[in-house]
Amino acid sequence: MAPSMIFMIVFDALILLGAVILFLRPSFTLKLLTWILRHTLVRLRVEGLENIPDSGPVLIVSNHVSLIDMLLIQSVSRRPVRFMVHQEVLEFVPTRFIFWYLGVIRVPSIRRPKAMQRFFRRVRGELRKGEVLCLFPEGGISGNGGLMRFRSGVAPLLPAGVDVSVIPIRIGMLWGRLFSVHDGKLKYRAPRSLPLNFSLRIGAPASTGLSAFQLRQLISELGAEAEAAPQPGELPLHVAFAKRAKRHPFAVTYLDADGTKLTNFEMLVRAALLSRRVRALGTESRYIGVLLPNCTSMAAAMFGVLFAGRTPAVINFSAGAEVALEAASRAGIGKILTSRKFLHKLGWEEKPGMVILEDEAKKITKSEKRAMIRLVLLLPFRMLMRRLAPESAFNAGREAVLLFSSGSTGRPKAVQLTHRNINCDLWAFWRMILWSRRDRIVGNLPLFHAYGFTVEFAFPALSGTPVVYLPNPLDAAGVVKAIDEYDITLLTATPTFLQGYMRKAKPEQLKSLRLVITGAEKLRPELAAKFRDMTGLEIIEGYGCTELSPIVTINLCNSIYLLGRHAHHPGSIGIPLPGIHVRVVDPESGVELGPDEPGLMQVRGGIVMKGYLNDPEQTARVIQNGYYNTGDIARIDRDGYVYITGRASRxxxxxxxxxxxxxxxxxxxxxxxxxxxxxxxxxxxxxxxxxxxxxxxxxxxxxxxxxxxxxxxxxxxxxxxxxxxxxxxxxxxxxxxxxxxxxxxxxxxxxxxxxx
Structure with missing residues (x-):
């Protein structure tokens, strides 16, 4: 027999043997597929792997966020895992063969009691044999990226007299999904970057007697722990913008409603030049005040301060000169970047320590400008950042901004927020709003407002979403005109501001909007109904506070694809964003309460502020064991939606x-x-x-x-x-x-x- 013929027979036999192995060993197939994914499209970060036992019966309980969750879980387990999948998921045609091949255990409908009893007997039998099983208590893939209602606890699945390790796992997706399911159809979402970042946080063995609500809360808390630490590839805000500006120099991210706009390249050059002037101020304070209205010059000033290795402290001019400047003085802010024209408009006097930007601009020579243009144009990104921002270029743990709380209950407090705080909040917000490259934001909320800073300054820096600034949020006619002229798709406002916009708008002027989010005060049902009649959109209510960067919850409907057009839980402030944990405790004892029990609302996650400047006692009062005490009275229903009952002070x-x-x-x-x-x-x-x-x-x-x-x-x-x-x-x-x-x-x- 010819050698070539022998080679072909051996080759075919190896292929046949490989096919038999793949067919008969699903767990091996899962590991092979996961190895391929983890070396091409997916970057997986695993914490707590030691919590999965090497022997004995194990019941894994995990949230369900994507079609590859089973691959991810199997990839970290040294033992084969049998997955339990609900009936309605198994009936999804595109994945039916895969589930059959993997030998998943079918979870029947609760409307079929006999089938359910057979299911319980089978699961108990597998656990008695010492197998590893995995349950997705949500019953299906999350429709909005957040945790859905858990259908049951684990007690009914456990065999009597057998010590079963119940291991909670939280799967986190930092950058959104490739595929999801909506209305029985497979939806594709183009990734914003590759590889896709996933995380698995594996918790310590949980009590077998936890209720469905308690299990959900446990996995939610695991998510907050997982995303509190810096993430792979994370950059400070100004550096993230610089990276985007180098890649897309001619794109326009920041523009004014009057038509003034700067390309990303122009904004980067202007900010870099201003950073030199900030360094030349010679102040010892790490904070530089910024007293400007919403405009492109404000954005350039913020970036300039950050590139100079300082932290912008945004002055709340709506509080009046005496209150605002007194708050700045208490924070040790010796220099304030401002505009003579703006001071005149406010009716404020020019004070010592105020740096007038019109004067500083005249000091920049043409040769300085040409040198900076060459620097930004020719240097590679990382080399440029080490030159422009050596102190802060790659440290997301540094402070990003100093904001002053609203002072609604007393004297304003200076809140320290890090780049990690802001990034954690925005990465969750980014993937929960069904973002697209067609989105545009109106910059109506002042940047001294936490929501204005985060969504209307920091989010454009990270995502490249264009923002159109208006200097006065009370200019309802101007806001409506900007929405109409610039095809704005995302609007954030307080109900009071939104009501003013509605008075000035014709329905056709708001036709470009797809998502309207309100917060800061209670959304009145009458206002929501009027807006629905006017635009066909639902106002999406959210919740946040300055100390939490600020977004905590958004009232997402059950499917992200209905966002802005349908709300399933009217009156709720929504579910926590991914990586954010909310709990309700008894105000007296501090014991966590069950579903629909009102108590004190506390929040944990990477969004919790660094602290109050120069006030460690007050910081210690509101942040304990990683939880921030919001001071709000709330309840959480069984679906995980939060309802504010009132302010503790109200x-x-x-x-x-x-x-x-x-x-x-x-x-x-x-x-x-x-x-x-x-x-x-x-x-x-x-x-x-x-x-x-x-x-x-x-x-x-x-x-x-x-x-x-x-x-x-x-x-x-x-x-x-x-x-x-x-x-x-x-x-x-x-x-x-x-x-x-x-x-x-x-x-x-x-x-x-x-x-x-």
Whole structure:
């Protein structure tokens, strides 16, 4: 027989043998496929691998975020894993053969009790043999990237008298999905970068008696732990923008509504030149104040300060000169970048330490400009960053910004946020909003506002999403015009601001919008209904605070593909973004509460601030064991959606009972049927009952006696119903520049009524 013929026979035999092995050994096939993926398309980061036992029965409990979850889990287990998959997932045609080949265990519908009993017996039998099984308690792949409701705990699956290790695993996807399932169809989402970053956080063995809700909370907490640390390839904000500018020099990311715009290359050159001027200031403070309106010059100033190795401290000019400059002084800010034209518009005097940008621009010579253009144009990215920002180029743990809290309950606090904080928040936000390259943002919220800074400055720096700045968020006509002219798709606003925009807009001017997110104050149902009728969109309510970078939750519907057009949990602030954990605890004991039990809301994750500047005592009071105490009273339902009941500071203790101000406000608003904020409730001292409610209102046609009578008809608790004499007419309700109620001013007005 010819050698060539022998070679062909051996080659064919090897192929046949390989095919038989692949067919008969699914676990080997999984490992082979995963090895190929991990060396081509996927970068997997694993923590806690030692928690999976090498012997004995194991039940893995994991969240379900993609079609390759089984590959990822099998790749980290030294033993073969049998997966339990729900009936409706098995019926998905494109993957039916794969599930059959892998020998998955079918989880029947709960409407088939006999089949369910057979399933329990089979699982218990496998565990008695010492096998490794894996359950996805959500029942299917997450439709929005967040954790869905867990259908059951693990107790019914465990055989009596057998010590089973229950191992929780949290699969995290840092950069979105390649494939997902919606309406029985396979959806492809182009990756923003390759390789795709996945993470597996493997927890210590869990109690076998945990309920479905407790298991969900446990895996959510694992996610917060996994994404708290710096991630692979993470860059500070200014460096991420510089990298994008080098790759896309002619793209425009930052522009003004009046038509002023800078290409990425021009913005980088301007920021680099300004960084030289900032270094020349010679101040010892690591903070440089920035006092400017939303505009491209503001963005350049922020980048310039960061490239100079300093941290921008954004001055809240809406608070007034005295409050704003006093807060800056307390933070040790000796130099403030500002504009003479803007100071004149504010009516502020020029103070010592203010650096006028118009004057600094005149000091930059033509030769300096040419030299910087050559530097930015010719140097490779990493070499350029070491030249421009040697202190901060590749350190995401440094501070990104110093923001001042709204001061709604007292004196503003200086909040330190790192690049890690901002990145953690934005990477989650990025993949949850179904982002596309067609998206555009309107820069209406001032950058001293945490949401404005994060979504309207930092997010464009990371993603390249164009942002159109307006200097005045109250310029409703200007905002509407910008939405119409620039085909804005993403709008963020407080309900108060949004209401002003709706008054100025015609429905066709808002047709480009696909997603509208509100926060900072309660979204009134009447306003949401009016906006739905006007645009066909649902207002998506979110929640956050400056100390949390700021986005914590967004009220996502069950499928990301319905985002902005449908809401499944009206009245909720939504589910935590991936990598963020929210829990509710008893305010007195600190014990975590179960579903639908109201308590104190706490948050954990990479978004939790570094701390309050020069205030370690206050920092220690609000951050304990990695959890930030929000001061809000909330409940979490079984689906994981969070509902705010009220602010801890917005309760009055009347006759020993806690009365929520916001629910009283909502009850009055429902009676009035208006989408506008017409009333605000505060508390004041009362010698007999501890406190009493004071209702401030603005409409001329408001009849306190009639409102009290209607509240009684609605059968509200008597303690919730204010006295007629405690209604006070105001010309306008006290608001902060962010659109929030000024609670400190409201409290002061209420106490004044007590002494009147």
């Amino acid at each position: 309760f009055s203790k009347i006759g020993g009972e806690m009365v929520p101000h916001e629910l009283v406000e909502q009850a009055i608003a429902n009676l009035r049927g208006s989408e506008e904020r017409e009333v605000a409730v505060a508390g004041r001292g009362d010698p007999k009952r501890g406190e009493r409610l004071v209702v401030f209102y603005t409409p001329d046609d408001f009849d306190p006696a009639a409102v009290v009578e209607e509240l009684r008809k609605e059968k509200l608790p008597n303690l919730w119903i204010p006295k007629t004499e405690d209604f006070v007419k105001l010309d306008r309700l006290p608001l902060l520049g962010s659109g929030k109620l000024d609670l400190a001013k409201l409290k002061k007005l209420a106490e004044e009524q007590a002494s009147a």
